[in-house]
Amino acid sequence: MKTNTKHHIVIKLLFSFALLAMVSSCVTSKEIIYFQDEPVTKSNQMDINSAIIYKPNDLLFISVGGEKDAVAPFNLPAISYSASELNANGQLKMPTYLIDNNGNIEYPVLGTIKLGGLTRMQATSLLKNKLSEYVKDPIVNIRLINFTVTVLGEVNSPGTFTIEDERISLTEALGMAGDLTIHGKRENVFLIRENDGKKQFTQFDLTSVNVVNSPNYYLQQNDVLYVQPNKAKVRSASYNQNNGIIISAVGTLATILAIFLVQ
Structure with missing residues (x-):
């Protein structure tokens, strides 16, 4: 009678540990x-x-081609920079225009221009129309940098x-x-x-x-x-890295219980 009771206890304990191992490894x-x-x-x-539509925080490179002296005011110079002030060999960085939260850029001579919400083709056409007052047959190139x-x-x-x-x-x-x-x-x-x-x-x-x-x-x-x-x-992903430890512990416990039963 006592032996049967011990068997029931062992079975219940092993089932409980197995259930614990399953729950601990469960990931939804x-x-x-x-x-x-x-x-x-x-x-x-x-x-x-x-087509790409320009949005706030876009960085645009804009260059204007045409008669050299006429287009000079509309082209920003390249920016020279170096990683260290001690480095004499600076690198050239492409000048860009940042579209603000209102969709505008500040352009030399022309002032505030709204490019946000436009495609490259639409923005190019807009700039050409504005530049035509100052430059004959301007060539406009726009590139999205970021x-x-x-x-x-x-x-x-x-x-x-x-x-x-x-x-x-x-x-x-x-x-x-x-x-x-x-x-x-x-x-x-x-x-x-x-x-x-x-x-x-x-x-x-x-x-x-x-x-x-x-x-x-x-x-x-x-x-x-x-x-x-x-x-x-x-x-x-539901496999728990601790499963090996849990299984080993359950095995050790089962061994101890088995020794307990034969006594």
């Missing part, structure tokens, strides 16, 4: 996936213009990337990040974009060929892409 998807509580906006409700996109989540090389051109697609950005890992959820690639101070969200399904027809297939400056982990990765 909420501890793994980013941006879960944010609303997802359907892509057809977002901006359908694939065009970056960020790729996070299940990719091989996550990070923030500077884009040399003013056009980059979803797949090109993922390629720069080393492509998705085997654990990346192909049907759940999220785009986070800020427009007029508001966050917008859209979802891409890379398993569909129609992803290339999305109005947001071409990214804009400061876009963020996030690739969700699949179920296999979430389950693997």
